[in-house]
Amino acid sequence: MNRALAVLRPEPGNAATVARIEALEMRAMSLPLFEVAPLAWTPPDAQAHDALILTSANALRHGGVGLAALRALPVFAVGAVTAAAARKAGFRVVAIGAADAATLLAQAETHGVSRALYLGGRDRMVATGGIVTAAIAVYASLALPIRPERIVRLRHQVALLHSVRAARAFAGLVGDRAAHRIAALSPAILAAAEGGWDRAVSAAVPTDDALIAAAAALAD
Numbered sequence: 001m002n003r004a005l006a007v008l009r010p011e012p013g014n015a016a017t018v019a020r021i022e023a024l025e026m027r028a029m030s031l032p033l034f035e036v037a038p039l040a041w042t043p044p045d046a047q048a049h050d051a052l053i054l055t056s057a058n059a060l061r062h063g064g065v066g067l068a069a070l071r072a073l074p075v076f077a078v079g080a081v082t083a084a085a086a087r088k089a090g091f092r093v094v095a096i097g098a099a100d101a102a103t104l105l106a107q108a109e110t111h112g113v114s115r116a117l118y119l120g121g122r123d124r125m126v127a128t129g130g131i132v133t134a135a136i137a138v139y140a141s142l143a144l145p146i147r148p149e150r151i152v153r154l155r156h157q158v159a160l161l162h163s164v165r166a167a168r169a170f171a172g173l174v175g176d177r178a179a180h181r182i183a184a185l186s187p188a189i190l191a192a193a194e195g196g197w198d199r200a201v202s203a204a205v206p207t208d209d210a211l212i213a214a215a216a217a218l219a220d
Contacts, residue, residue, distance in 0.1 A: 002027065003181065003219040005212065006154050008170060009162040010034045010141060012061075017160065017208055026216060029157060031150055033169050034141040038062035039122060041138050043069040049117040051076055051094075051108055053132065055101045057085035059119040062139035073117065076108045079207070099206060100186065101126050123165050141165065146173060155179045158215045162208075167193035183215035 004027035007017045014032050021028040036058050043066040052073040054060070060067065060082070067089055074094040077083040083096045095111065097104035108116060108131060115133045118126045122137040141163075151173050161167045161184040170193065174180055177196035183203065184190035190202040199218050203210035 004029045004157045005183075005215045005219065006031055006157050006159045008033045008159060008166050010036045013162070013208075017162075017212070020208060020212055024212070024216070026219065029154065031146070031154065033144060033146065033166055033173075035144055036062060036121075036139055036141055038064055038139050039137055041066055041136050043067070044117065044134055044136070046070050046072050049073055049115045049133065051111075051113040051116045052091070053101070053104065053108065053116050053118040053126065054078070054082050054086060055104070055118075055120055055126070056124065057082045058121060058139050060085035060089045063089075063119060064138075066138070070117070076104055076111075076113070076116075078104050105131060124163065143169065151175075157181070158183055158218045160211055160215050161185065161189050161193060162211070164189050164192040181218045183211055183218060185211050 005021050006029040007014050008031055010032050014030055018028040018030050052070055052075045055078040071090050075086045075091045076095045077086055077093055078097045083093045086093050095107055097107055113131050116131045118132050118135040119138050122140040125135055128135050158181045161182055167189050178198050180197055181199045182193055182197050183201050185203055186206045187202045201214045203214045
């Protein structure tokens with residue numbers, strides 16, 4: 001069976017992942033479970049911090065005018081996409097982490113960071129403590145209404161899970177997990193989806209390309 005790869009992440013990441021899949025001459029299905037929206041927030045005094053920690057490009061896309069007050073802070077970013085968005089917004093990126101927030105924070109600490117500010121999503125926040133002295137939510141991922149027939153169309157396909165919240169949401173939407181295969185961006189996301197699937201894997205590293213590769217291995 002030539003299974004399609006179902007992309008559940010919000011836009012604009014959804015379209016980017018679909019394009020990567022189609023460039024590999026594989027079938028893609030687009031079904032965003034969430035949409036990203038900005039939150040009202042007030043930027044703190046930049047002088048109270050010595051670095052800005054970013055784990056998602058959404059913080060730059062939806063941070064709004066408040067970001068300008070923080071441009072003096074050096075940025076530590078998870079992933080090349082987040083780093084590129086930070087540079088586009090006028091920030092100086094000093095380090096790019098290839099794994100997760102915990103690894104990036106350890107990297108920042110080796111650079112002498114001790115008063116970091118974190119900007120993130122309401123449902124994907126890094127807790128204060130250690131080198132993070134303040135954490136502010138600047139965007140939220142809002143659940144979209146999904147018609148049951150659209151979930152039915154995903155039976156016997158491979159769903160790509162980019163976040164813990166997406167994993168939990170998808171697990172709650174499907175009726176028969178044994179009729180679905182899933183590929184998760186990380187082991188933590190895979191664990192959030194729990195068990196009962198036809199087949200389930202996590203990407204070798206937490207990148208979109210690695211996730212697509214893991215999903216493609218389940219598509220036959």
